[in-house]
Amino acid sequence: MCGRYSHDLTWAEIHELAGFAFPSPPNEPEPNYNTAPTQQIPVVLRDEEYVWGEYARWDFIPPWYQGDPTKKRYSTINARSEDLLNRKAYVGSAKQHRCLIPIRCFYEWDRTDPKYKRPYAIGVRGEGSFTPALVAGIWSHWTGTMHASETEFYTVSMLTRAAGSLMAQIHDREPAILTADEIHTWLQKPLEEALDMVRVPFPSQLLTAKPVSMDVNKVSNTGSGLMEPIGDALF
Numbered sequence: 001m002c003g004r005y006s007h008d009l010t011w012a013e014i015h016e017l018a019g020f021a022f023p024s025p026p027n028e029p030e031p032n033y034n035t036a037p038t039q040q041i042p043v044v045l046r047d048e049e050y051v052w053g054e055y056a057r058w059d060f061i062p063p064w065y066q067g068d069p070t071k072k073r074y075s076t077i078n079a080r081s082e083d084l085l086n087r088k089a090y091v092g093s094a095k096q097h098r099c100l101i102p103i104r105c106f107y108e109w110d111r112t113d114p115k116y117k118r119p120y121a122i123g124v125r126g127e128g129s130f131t132p133a134l135v136a137g138i139w140s141h142w143t144g145t146m147h148a149s150e151t152e153f154y155t156v157s158m159l160t161r162a163a164g165s166l167m168a169q170i171h172d173r174e175p176a177i178l179t180a181d182e183i184h185t186w187l188q189k190p191l192e193e194a195l196d197m198v199r200v201p202f203p204s205q206l207l208t209a210k211p212v213s214m215d216v217n218k219v220s221n222t223g224s225g226l227m228e229p230i231g232d233a234l235f
Contacts, residue, residue: 005106006033024053044100060157061142079157093138105130136176164201209234
């Protein structure tokens with residue numbers, strides 16, 4: 001599961017990371033080094049015809065869902081890649097509404113010691129920091145009633161898969177980070193081919209995990225210092 005991550009890219013940088021340009025909002029994304037569920041995040045959306053940049057709520061809501069999203073009893077911030085074809089909530093979006101979620105790193109808590117859950121910042125190795133990456137996701141456009149008011153917005157879920165050998169030291173799941181040559185496959189290829197690809201763990205030798213401050217536990221802490229290591233990297 002991935003329940004917290006960082007992002008700090010401009011739309012131009014997201015274009016470069018994706019390898020192509022696309023229409024995007026005029027306002028640049030606000031950096032947030034401790035992004036949490038239900039917040040608005042920058043994403044790259046694809047439907048049957050177009051690809052474009054957008055802001056979306058990180059908490060997937062099926063387009064047919066009729067209740068108040070704040071009262072739903074199950075989490076949809078992550079979608080297990082193994083379950084996309086078996087979950088009514090996800091299958092339609094997996095076929096026609098895929099997306100890319102730009103990240104700098106994600107956070108996971110080592111629960112080996114039940115008395116002390118050490119947080120790690122995990123991401124693609126870079127010089128001095130993490131190299132930004134794109135994570136596979138699915139999206140919906142939801143219209144309905146929330147807090148007794150009619151509203152509409154885009155929503156997304158981040159795909160996860162079984163962790164690779166190194167990531168498994170911390171957690172048995174990992175976000176579906178894409179390599180550069182996998183981006184087109186996830187966005188454009190038939191679902192069966194895309195799923196076969198996205199279920200393969202990210203190359204472990206390209207990842208690093210650094211212990212970080214317990215300050216990341218508090219959602220209101222959003223500064224870049226949260227990514228600073230406070231000890232030696234685990235890998």
